[in-house]
Amino acid sequence: xxxxxxxxxxxxxxxxxxxxxxxxxxxxxxxxxxxxxxxxxxxxxxxxxxxxxxxxxxxxxxxxxxxxxxxxxxxxxxxxxxxxxxxxxxxxxxxxxxxxxxxxxxxxxxxxxxxxxxxxxxxxxxxxxxxxxxxxxxxxxxxxxxxxxxxxxxxxxxxxxxxxx
Numbered sequence: 001x002x003x004x005x006x007x008x009x010x011x012x013x014x015x016x017x018x019x020x021x022x023x024x025x026x027x028x029x030x031x032x033x034x035x036x037x038x039x040x041x042x043x044x045x046x047x048x049x050x051x052x053x054x055x056x057x058x059x060x061x062x063x064x065x066x067x068x069x070x071x072x073x074x075x076x077x078x079x080x081x082x083x084x085x086x087x088x089x090x091x092x093x094x095x096x097x098x099x100x101x102x103x104x105x106x107x108x109x110x111x112x113x114x115x116x117x118x119x120x121x122x123x124x125x126x127x128x129x130x131x132x133x134x135x136x137x138x139x140x141x142x143x144x145x146x147x148x149x150x151x152x153x154x155x156x157x158x159x160x161x162x163x164x165x
Contacts, residue, residue, distance in 0.1 A: 038075070041059075044081065057085060079120075082104050086126070086127075099134075102127040116150065117150075121147045127143055131143060
């Protein structure tokens with residue numbers, strides 16, 4: 001067990017990550033744990049930061065493909081993994097693939113997170129960078145403006161009533 005503050009949390013690595021994966025099988029109609037997706041995403045980011053794009057791509061591809069296998073799974077990491085695949089494709093100068101993946105990532109953001117989410121703005125900005133690399137400055141400026149609008153949209157939340165004295 002690991003102690004975080006006053007709470008004990010099981011050490012998944014020590015107690016067997018394999019059993020966790022077995023419990024979260026998609027093929028048997030079970031929903032994969034969002035926590036597992038978040039953990040896999042972190043691992044992929046670490047691989048990418050180390051320059052191990054091949055390993056990162058495999059994990060990102062698995063996460064990005066979850067939407068087709070289980071459409072009920074909706075989390076930021078699916079869109080972020082798709083955008084990371086686009087980023088890798090861009091660094092490899094596979095620009096058509098990168099653009100298609102960014103467009104898919106943006107669509108996933110709108111579907112999973114809504115247009116007001118900071119991840120949506122982040123991915124729009126990344127797409128604008130790709131457009132600039134392709135010398136599509138006008139289009140990139142439009143996408144950047146949209147991303148800036150997204151950043152300034154109010155976050156959804158419960159309606160707050162003003163107290164009347």
